[in-house]
Amino acid sequence: MKSSALILILIFSAVFMFMIASIPDFITLEFQVTERLKAQESAMNISEAGINYYVWHLAHYPDDLQDGAGTQGPYIHNINDPQAGLIGNYSLDISGNIECNNINSVEIKSTGSTIQFPNEKRTIKAIYSRPSVAQFTYIINDNVWAGSDRIIKGPYHSNGGIRMDGENNALVTSAKETWNCTTSFGCNYPYEIKPGIFGQGIGGEQGLWKFPTEIIDFNAITMDLAQLKTLAQSSGIYFDKSENIGYTNGKGYHLILKENGTIDVYVITKLNKVYAYNSEQGYYWDYQIINTETFYQNIVPQSSCGVLFFEDNLWIQGKLDGKITIASANLIDSDIDTNVILNSNIEYKDSDGSDGLTLISEKNIKIPLYSPDNMELFGIFIAQKGNFGRDHYKSNYNPWHKRSKLEITGSIISNKRVGTKWICGGTYCSGYNERENSYDSKLTINPPPLTPFSDDEYKIIKWEEIN
Numbered sequence: 001m002k003s004s005a006l007i008l009i010l011i012f013s014a015v016f017m018f019m020i021a022s023i024p025d026f027i028t029l030e031f032q033v034t035e036r037l038k039a040q041e042s043a044m045n046i047s048e049a050g051i052n053y054y055v056w057h058l059a060h061y062p063d064d065l066q067d068g069a070g071t072q073g074p075y076i077h078n079i080n081d082p083q084a085g086l087i088g089n090y091s092l093d094i095s096g097n098i099e100c101n102n103i104n105s106v107e108i109k110s111t112g113s114t115i116q117f118p119n120e121k122r123t124i125k126a127i128y129s130r131p132s133v134a135q136f137t138y139i140i141n142d143n144v145w146a147g148s149d150r151i152i153k154g155p156y157h158s159n160g161g162i163r164m165d166g167e168n169n170a171l172v173t174s175a176k177e178t179w180n181c182t183t184s185f186g187c188n189y190p191y192e193i194k195p196g197i198f199g200q201g202i203g204g205e206q207g208l209w210k211f212p213t214e215i216i217d218f219n220a221i222t223m224d225l226a227q228l229k230t231l232a233q234s235s236g237i238y239f240d241k242s243e244n245i246g247y248t249n250g251k252g253y254h255l256i257l258k259e260n261g262t263i264d265v266y267v268i269t270k271l272n273k274v275y276a277y278n279s280e281q282g283y284y285w286d287y288q289i290i291n292t293e294t295f296y297q298n299i300v301p302q303s304s305c306g307v308l309f310f311e312d313n314l315w316i317q318g319k320l321d322g323k324i325t326i327a328s329a330n331l332i333d334s335d336i337d338t339n340v341i342l343n344s345n346i347e348y349k350d351s352d353g354s355d356g357l358t359l360i361s362e363k364n365i366k367i368p369l370y371s372p373d374n375m376e377l378f379g380i381f382i383a384q385k386g387n388f389g390r391d392h393y394k395s396n397y398n399p400w401h402k403r404s405k406l407e408i409t410g411s412i413i414s415n416k417r418v419g420t421k422w423i424c425g426g427t428y429c430s431g432y433n434e435r436e437n438s439y440d441s442k443l444t445i446n447p448p449p450l451t452p453f454s455d456d457e458y459k460i461i462k463w464e465e466i467n
Contacts, residue, residue: 035116035117036117036120039113039114039116039117039120040117040120040122042087042088042112042114043088043112043113043114043117043120043121043122044112044122044124044465045112046079046088046089046090046112046113046114046122047090047110047111047112047122047123047124048110048112048124049079049090049110049112050077050090050091050092050108050110050111050112050124051108051110051124051126051460051463053077053090053092054067054092054094054108054110054128055108055128055458055460058106058128058458059458062103062458063103065094065095065096065103065106066094067092067094073091073092073093073094074091074092074093074111075091075092075094076089076090076091076092077089077090077092079112086115087114087115088112088113088114088115089112089113089115090110090111090112090113091110091111091112092108092109092110093108093109093111094106094107094108094109095107095109097446099304099305099306099449099450100231100235100236100304100305100307100449100450101235101305102449102450104129104446104447104449105127105128105129105445105446105461106127106128106129107125107126107127107128108125108126108127108128109123109124109125109126109466110123110124110126111123112124122465123465123466123467124463124464124465124466125462125463125464125465125466126460126462126463126464127445127460127461127462127463128458128459128460128461129445129458129459129461130453130455130456130457130458130459131444131453131454131455131459131461132443132444132447132451132452132453132454133221133380133382133411133413133451133452133453133454134380134410134411134439134440134443134444134447134451135154135155135411135439135444135454136154136155136156136157136411136413136439136454137152137153137154137155137156137170137411137412137437137438137439138152138156138157138158138411138412138413138414138418138437139157139158139216139218139221139411139412139413139414139454140157140158140159140160140412140414140416140417140418141158141159141160141218141414141415141416142158142159142160142387142414142415142416142417143158143160143161143162143179143181143185143417144158144160144161144162144163144417144418145162145163145165145184145185145186146162146163146164146165146166146168146199147165147166147421147423147435148165148166148200149166149421149433149434149435150165150166150167150435150436150437151166151167151435151436151437152166152167152168152169152170152172152436152437153168153169153170153436153437153438153439154169154170154437154438154439155170155171155172155173155439156168156170156171156172156173157172157173157174157175157213157216158173158174158175158176159174159175159176159215159216159218160174160175160176160179161174161176161178161179161180161181161185161194161196161197162174162196162197162198162199162211163181163185163186163194163197163198163199164197164198164199164200164201164209165199165200165201168201168208169208170208171208171210172197172208172209172210173209173210173211173213174196174197174209174210174211174212174213175196175211175212175213175214175215175216176196176211176212177195177196177211177212178193178194178195178196179193179194179196180192180193180194181193181194181198184279195211196211196212197209197210197211216454218415220453220456221413221452221453221454222382222384222413222415222452223327223360223382223384223450223452225327225329225331225360225362225384226331228307228309228325228327228329228360228450229309229311229327229329229331231305231307231309231450232307232308232309232327233309235302235304235305235307236301236302236305236306236307236308236309237299237301237302237307237308237309238308238309238311239253239265239308239309239310239311239312240311241311241312241330241332242267242268242312244311245267245296247267247269247294249269249270250267250268250269250312251268251269251270251271251287251313252267252268252310252312252313252314252315252338253265253266253267253268253296253310253312253313253314253315254266254267254268254290254293254314254315254316254343255314255315255316255317255318255326256317256318257316257317257318257319257320257321257346257357258318258319258321259319259321259349260321261300261301261321261322262298262299262300263298263299263300263301263308263318264295264298265295265296265297265298265299266293266294266295266296267293267294267296268290268292268293268315269292269293269294270291270292271287271288271289271290271291272287272289272290272291273285273286273287273289274286274288274289274369274393274397275393275394276369276391276392276393277391277392277393278389278391278392278419279417279419280386280387280416286368286369286391288341288366288368288369289368289369289370290315290343301322301324303322305449306322306323306324306325306448306449307324307325307327307449307450308324308325308326308327309326309327309329310326310327310328310329310338311329311330311331311332311338312328312330312338313328313338313339313340313341314326314328314338314339314340314341314361315340315341315343316340316341316342316343316346316359317342317343317344317345317346318344318345318346318347319346319347319348319349320346320347320348320349320355320356320357320378321348321349321350321355322354322355323354323355323356323357323446323447323448323449324356324357324358324448324449325357325358325359325360325448325449325450325451326357326358326359326360327359327360327361327362328340328360328361328362329360329361329362330362337362337363337385337386338361338362338363339361339362339363339364339365339366339386340359340361340364340365340366340383341366341367341368342365342366342367342368342371342377342381343368343371344371344372344375345372345375345376345377346376346377346378346379347376347378348378352442353442353443353445353446355378356379356380356440356442356443356446356447356448357378357379357380357410357448358379358380358382358447358448358449358450358451359379359380359381359382360382360384361381361382361383361384361386362384362385363383363384363385363386364383364386364387364388364389365381365382365383365386365387365388365389365414366388366389366390366391367389367390367406367420368390369391369393369397369400369401370400371390371400371403372403373403373404373405374403374404374405374407375403375405375406375407375432376407376408376409377406377407377408377409377410378408378409378410378440379410380410380411380413380440380443380447380448380451381408381410381411381412381413381414382413382414382452383413383414383415383416384415385415386414386415386416387414387415387416387417387418387419388412388413388414388418389414389417389418389419389420390419390420390421390431390432392422392429392430392431393430394430395429401429401430402428402429402430402431402433403431403432403433404432404433404434405432405433405434405435405436406420406432406434406435406436407435407436407437407438408435408436408437408438409437409438409439409440410439410440410443411439411440411443412437413452419431420432420435421433421435444461445461445462
């Protein structure tokens with residue numbers, strides 16, 4: 001018994017001595033782990049300092065992507081503490097998205113580490129740019145009514161009043177505190193004074209309504225068409241008026257976007273008329289239907305400057321491969337404004353953000369009578385002087401006067417009221433019965449070339465830690 005007890009005492013003593021001996025190693029290990037965690041946190045702070053430094057640098061030297069060194073990076077900067085001296089450094093990799101010789105956005109990649117633990121690195125990637133109109137589903141420079149059938153996914157802004165009866169999942173903002181709501185917005189004759197935003201707001205989304213907010217300067221966000229024309233002539237693709245290229249009866253151009261990255265260009269020589277109505281013109285003869293056209297040429301947008309300018313009316317459809325900006329404007333005859341007709345579906349070949357279209361019209365962007373029953377549109381659509389919409393067509397054009405569904409992925413920028421559905425005496429009578437809009441998040445970071453900005457100030461529009 002005594003020998004057994006002695007053996008147990010020796011075993012427990014050995015275990016106890018081992019544990020006592022391990023305590024310093026355990027404390028040392030815990031200390032090292034704690035120090036490494038602190039180093040990782042410090043590395044993140046140092047990396048953020050690198051981002052902040054280059055934002056400051058670009059504010060003073062907006063075209064410098066080489067940190068003032070004149071050579072390719074990475075660029076190393078030390079971080080000093082007034083008391084401790086050198087504590088770490090960050091390494092910068094800078095690259096710019098350059099289109100048409102203009103810096104569209106800057107990617108700043110900053111990797112920070114401490115002197116004590118140089119292998120404990122943290123890397124941040126940030127995109128620095130002026131926010132573009134691609135961040136909105138709508139920017140409208142007029143009063144507007146979003147009906148109860150509407151589904152809007154993304155920020156929605158009007159410089160006028162908004163009647164919001166539809167469903168929204170993001171901010172809805174109006175620059176108006178109150179506005180005069182007339183019968184064309186479903187209010188009593190002659191008008192009612194309404195809050196900047198009012199309506200049913202399906203699903204309780206009123207919490208996302210904000211008014212009054214700052215006006216978005218529509219003149220500032222629309223494109224300088226003369227500048228765009230000059231750029232297209234020097235670095236992109238320019239087309240003169242169709243009547244000036246040998247077609248004396250030319251009515252405009254018809255573009256068919258192709259999956260191989262090219263565009264077929266037709267010259268339209270005859271149009272059919274239909275009887276239409278809109279709020280600006282009343283009833284009128286609408287010449288939007290192509291009767292006769294002639295193939296002109298197949299073109300390939302410039303990879304370095306995907307800007308196309310047409311000095312004439314424009315019809316467009318097809319599936320796009322690449323990122324391009326297309327403008328339609330008559331700058332030769334100051335008393336004539338051109339229109340763009342969305343002749344059929346406009347789609348992207350790929351859905352990974354590598355494709356994108358910005359379409360600019362001097363006046364209106366219209367969906368014609370003979371449009372698809374279920375229509376899909378991808379792009380940023382800018383009606384600089386007019387509106388985006390579909391006119392009212394009477395029932396004698398049955399079944400074309402009524403269409404089923406319109407899905408738009410991208411942004412609509414319209415100077416005047418947008419409308420693609422018409423109500424007659426409280427009943428749906430023309431246009432698209434269902435309409436769904438979603439902003440294209442992939443284009444908010446890298447939109448097509450020269451897409452207008454919604455804000456003059458450069459900002460960090462994307463920030464992420466990468467491995």
